[in-house]
Amino acid sequence: MKRKMVKKLIALVSAGAMTMAMLAGCGSTSDGSTAETTAAADGDSIVVGVISPNTGNLATYGESVLNGINLAVEEINAAGGVLGKNISIISYDDKADSTEGANAFNRLAGEGACAIIGSVTSGVTASLAPLADESQIVMITPTATADTITESDNYVFRSCFKDSYQGKMAAKFAAEKLGVKKVAVLYASGDAYSAGVRESFDAACSEYGLEIVAEESSSSTDDTEFSSQLTNIAASGAEFLFAPYYYNAAGPYIIPQARAAGFEGVIMGADGFDGTTESMLDDKTIYNNCYYTNHYSPDDTSEVVQTFVTAYSGKYGAKPNALAALAYDCAYMVKDAIEKAGSTDRTAIRDAMSGMSFEGVTGKFVLDETGTPEKSVAVIEFKDGEAVWNCTLD
Amino acid sequence: MGTQISIFIQQIINGLKIGSVYALVALGYTMVYGIIKLINFAHGDFIMVGSYVLLYTIPIMVAGGLPAWMAVILAILACSAVGITVEKVAYKPVREKGTKMSALITAIAMSLFLENLAQTLFGASPKSLSTIFNFPNLEVGSTKLNGNTLLTIAIGVAMMIALQLFVKKTKMGKAMRAVSEDGEAAILMGINKNRTISITFAIGSALAAVASLMYCASYPQATPTLGSMLGLKAFIAAVLGGIGIIPGAMLGGIIIGLVESLTKAYIGTLTGGVITSAFSDAIVFGILIIVLIVKPAGILGKNVGEKV
Numbered sequence: 001m002k003r004k005m006v007k008k009l010i011a012l013v014s015a016g017a018m019t020m021a022m023l024a025g026c027g028s029t030s031d032g033s034t035a036e037t038t039a040a041a042d043g044d045s046i047v048v049g050v051i052s053p054n055t056g057n058l059a060t061y062g063e064s065v066l067n068g069i070n071l072a073v074e075e076i077n078a079a080g081g082v083l084g085k086n087i088s089i090i091s092y093d094d095k096a097d098s099t100e101g102a103n104a105f106n107r108l109a110g111e112g113a114c115a116i117i118g119s120v121t122s123g124v125t126a127s128l129a130p131l132a133d134e135s136q137i138v139m140i141t142p143t144a145t146a147d148t149i150t151e152s153d154n155y156v157f158r159s160c161f162k163d164s165y166q167g168k169m170a171a172k173f174a175a176e177k178l179g180v181k182k183v184a185v186l187y188a189s190g191d192a193y194s195a196g197v198r199e200s201f202d203a204a205c206s207e208y209g210l211e212i213v214a215e216e217s218s219s220s221t222d223d224t225e226f227s228s229q230l231t232n233i234a235a236s237g238a239e240f241l242f243a244p245y246y247y248n249a250a251g252p253y254i255i256p257q258a259r260a261a262g263f264e265g266v267i268m269g270a271d272g273f274d275g276t277t278e279s280m281l282d283d284k285t286i287y288n289n290c291y292y293t294n295h296y297s298p299d300d301t302s303e304v305v306q307t308f309v310t311a312y313s314g315k316y317g318a319k320p321n322a323l324a325a326l327a328y329d330c331a332y333m334v335k336d337a338i339e340k341a342g343s344t345d346r347t348a349i350r351d352a353m354s355g356m357s358f359e360g361v362t363g364k365f366v367l368d369e370t371g372t373p374e375k376s377v378a379v380i381e382f383k384d385g386e387a388v389w390n391c392t393l394d
Numbered sequence: 395m396g397t398q399i400s401i402f403i404q405q406i407i408n409g410l411k412i413g414s415v416y417a418l419v420a421l422g423y424t425m426v427y428g429i430i431k432l433i434n435f436a437h438g439d440f441i442m443v444g445s446y447v448l449l450y451t452i453p454i455m456v457a458g459g460l461p462a463w464m465a466v467i468l469a470i471l472a473c474s475a476v477g478i479t480v481e482k483v484a485y486k487p488v489r490e491k492g493t494k495m496s497a498l499i500t501a502i503a504m505s506l507f508l509e510n511l512a513q514t515l516f517g518a519s520p521k522s523l524s525t526i527f528n529f530p531n532l533e534v535g536s537t538k539l540n541g542n543t544l545l546t547i548a549i550g551v552a553m554m555i556a557l558q559l560f561v562k563k564t565k566m567g568k569a570m571r572a573v574s575e576d577g578e579a580a581i582l583m584g585i586n587k588n589r590t591i592s593i594t595f596a597i598g599s600a601l602a603a604v605a606s607l608m609y610c611a612s613y614p615q616a617t618p619t620l621g622s623m624l625g626l627k628a629f630i631a632a633v634l635g636g637i638g639i640i641p642g643a644m645l646g647g648i649i650i651g652l653v654e655s656l657t658k659a660y661i662g663t664l665t666g667g668v669i670t671s672a673f674s675d676a677i678v679f680g681i682l683i684i685v686l687i688v689k690p691a692g693i694l695g696k697n698v699g700e701k702v
Contacts, residue, residue, distance in 0.1 A: 057518065084532070085537040159472065187595040189672040217672040222623075224613045228658035229407040235401050260531070261404070283613060284524045295553055 017359060018054035041078055045088040046081075046344055049072075049108030051118030051128070061120045061323055063144055067316050068092060068327030070116060075311070082338050087331075094119050097098075098127040098346070099324035109135045114344040115337070119331045120323070129153045140325035140333060140352050145271070147196055150371035155350055157360065157371035159329045163193055166270040166293045167200030167244070169393050173291070174240050177391065178266060184214040184238035186229055186254070187365040188221040188245065197244035197270050213238050221245050227257050234263040241265060248273040251279030264291045268292060274322070274381075277387050282347040284385030290324035295322040296362040297378040299389035322362075329360035363392070404537045405659040411612060413651015414546035417603035418642035419628030420635065421553060426598040427560025428561075429574045431494065434612065435501040436480060436506055438625015440599050443476050444469045444606030445616040446516055449523050462526045469603040477599025478592055480504050488589070505622070510619035523614040545611035546608040546628065551600065551675040552642045561640070570594060627654075630682045645693060654678055 038107055043362045050060035050069055069089060077086045083256075090111060092104035101124040108116055109131075115138040119125045125144035132139035132155040140157040141149065159186070174180050183205065186394065187198035205212055214236035216229035226249075233241060241263060250273050258267055266289050272338040273292035280287055298309050298319045334349075337356060341348035357366040357372075365375035381390040419441060426434045451465040488500045559623020561567035569590045570578040581587050609624070610616070630651040635642025657678075658671040685692065 107418055114645060189670065216658075217670045218658075219672040222619075224615075224620075225408075225654075227411065228405055228655045229489045231401060231404050231408060248615065248617070251615065252520075252522060260540065262538070278683065279615060281522070312443050344553045 006128060008245035045086045046112045047088055047090060049113035049116040050089055050091040051094050051101055051104045051121050052091040056095045064321055064323040065120055065327040068324035069331045071312055071315055072328045072331035074137045075150045076335050082335050094124050096121050101128050105131050109137055114346055115349055116335045125149055129156045132156050135207050136345050138353055139341045140328045141322055156322045157353055157367060159326050160295055161375055162372050164196045164200035167197040168204040169293050170268050171201050171210060171241055173379055173393055175210055181211060181240040183210045183240045184233040184236055186216050186243040189217045189221050191221045193272040194221055194244045201242050221249055224253050226254055227261055228257045230261040230263060234261045239265045241267045243267060244270045247275035247279050251276040255287055255290055256281055280385055292380050293377045294380050296325045297380055297389035300392060305361050315372055321344050325361045329362050332360055335352050400535060400537055405655050406629040407539050409652035411543040411654030412647040414550055415609050416628045416631045416650050417644045417647025418551045418608055420631040420647045422598045422601040423629055424640060424643040426594060429570050429594040435441055436504040436508055437602060439505050440473050440477060440602035441606040442512060442621035444603040445545030445610050446474045447472045447495055448610055449521055449616045452524055466603060466607040471600040473603035474596040477595045479594060520615045520617040522637040523610050526611040543613045545681050545691045550644055554640055557640050560635050627678060633682060634685050634692055638693030639694045642692055642694040650678060
């Protein structure tokens with residue numbers, strides 16, 4: 001942990017120094033857009049940078065994100081581009097590492113990117129946020145959901161909802177779609193994601209008239225034994241259990257143990273449940289009546305989603321996942337912002353993106369003052385071991 | 395009130411479920427400690443090795459028409475091989491040259507090595523195992539007793555008795571006790587010390603393989619780090635019961651499981667929500683500290699001279 005901090009610090013200091021050098025080179029210390037405008041004009045295309053983990057453990061994330069962006073850019077260019085120019089993508093690998101991410105960011109800033117899409121993980125994105133502010137380049141992340149990401153900066157946006165928003169939507173789903181009254185909560189007090197989502201769920205419960213009849217916790221999301229807590233929950237008379245954990249606990253432990261403890265009600269999680277179908281026990285029927293919120297579902301019957309799914313599977317031969325869909329929307333958000341700004345001036349793009357309203361495959365939304373969308377959420381249901389789209393909540 | 399009592403009984407059963415697994419793991423710790431006075435911190439990771447062997451061999455067993463639990467035989471062979479290799483390569487040279495402290499540190503190093511090796515070989519993402527036993531629940535009123543739990547306790551008791559008989563009654567067991575009491579004198583009596591220690595490790599690792607079968611029956615997911623927390627808690631169980639004492643491991647495991655379950659279930663209501671169920675690990679580790687202060691030899695640890 002400490003080493004990571006030191007690495008981060010070195011990255012920040014060196015990045016800061018490089019940015020200063022670059023700005024000084026342009027003969028201007030306050031207007032960072034000089035270098036970029038000339039570079040873009042030279043290439044006769046608008047350069048958009050992408051930072052994603054393309055190698056290493058999370059390489060599949062990077063692949064999905066790049067596929068989504070490339071598809072969107074192809075469509076945009078085929079339809080005539082932006083401001084009469086084509087968009088060209090420069091992509092760099094951050095290996096899911098903050099130092100690599102900072103290097104990639106500075107290279108893109110130097111190569112005249114007018115906006116940057118990235119990064120994918122909350123950790124890397126959080127460490128790049130100060131750089132985006134310093135070099136005054138819009139950075140829009142498709143997938144970094146940590147609550148704090150867009151809070152203390154002016155140039156960072158995202159196309160995904162933040163973690164805690166899912167708690168609110170789960171309460172809404174319980175009250176409005178399922179019509180339950182008594183709910184229980186199980187969460188990991190030592191995990192920022194789980195505790196954050198639980199806090200927003202609890203807050204939303206009073207808003208939607210849900211009564212919390214039992215609240216239990218574990219120390220971490222890596223626990224394997226939840227039977228004691230679940231026995232109490234089963235005895236509390238709750239009809240609905242909210243358990244914001246990851247798939248590795250939900251699939252083999254929480255859901256089977258809840259059923260074994262005699263809890264027959266609805267079990268719901270947040271996007272951490274994505275992947276549960278891979279970690280289910282052999283008896284798939286115990287997972288029926290379980291739901292989770294996600295960014296999007298390829299089974300969504302709306303026309304925008306189906307058009308996107310067809311185009312994506314035609315190009316890459318696989319159904320697009322949530323990461324690809326969010327990245328696809330990011331590329332269109334950048335395009336809209338450039339169009340609205342009427343130039344590739346970095347600050348103008350920021351002003352155009354701030355508070356923008358947008359409609360894409362992951363929903364219709366308006367960016368709030370921090371740069372995070374309040375948007376529709378897809379609710380996925382398990383049916384005999386398959387993850388099936390249930391509804392989309394606005 | 396009736397429901398309160400049945401919930402309490404259910405919580406006891408929940409405690410037995412995890413406690414019986416701790417007991418099985420603790421037997422392995424205590425066995426090795428009893429002979430060579432080394433706390434084998436890699437024991438939890440032997441269980442991890444066992445679970446990966448089961449992960450890959452259960453489908454083969456099922457495809458061959460055999461029951462899934464037969465895979466444990468391969469797991470025992472693999473774990474024993476790993477156990478003996480670790481002993482020969484890492485512990486033996488250190489034991490001959492170094493102090494007890496360096497042996498202990500080597501054990502921690504082996505634990506980290508095995509975890510990282512597994513992460514490299516199998517990847518960091520968790521992998522699911524198929525069902526091993528298909529027991530119906532034993533239902534009495536509203537309480538449900540899982541068949542896995544009963545079998546785990548039964549295996550634990552059987553192994554405890556078998557180990558006790560082996561150590562007390564057989565020639566090999568006598569050799570083990572001799573090595574445990576005085577290694578140099580044992581050599582003078584014509585006992586092959588190194589062979590005795592190797593066999594001890596083989597048995598300890600075989601116990602780990604059986605423990606991994608019962609662990610995976612209740613918690614069917616293999617990860618490279620599954621042995622670390624499990625190993626630590628089983629170690630506390632062994633210390634609580636009296637490390638080196640075979641029935642003590644069994645007793646300690648069950649007690650730790652019950653304490654964990656009952657704190658998770660009742661600490662929130664008892665303290666008015668100040669301390670929540672998330673504190674159960676802290677309470678379990680707190681027990682270790684109290685035992686070390688009040689009765690370092692453990693619950694059954696009276697007769698230090700006869701530790702086996």
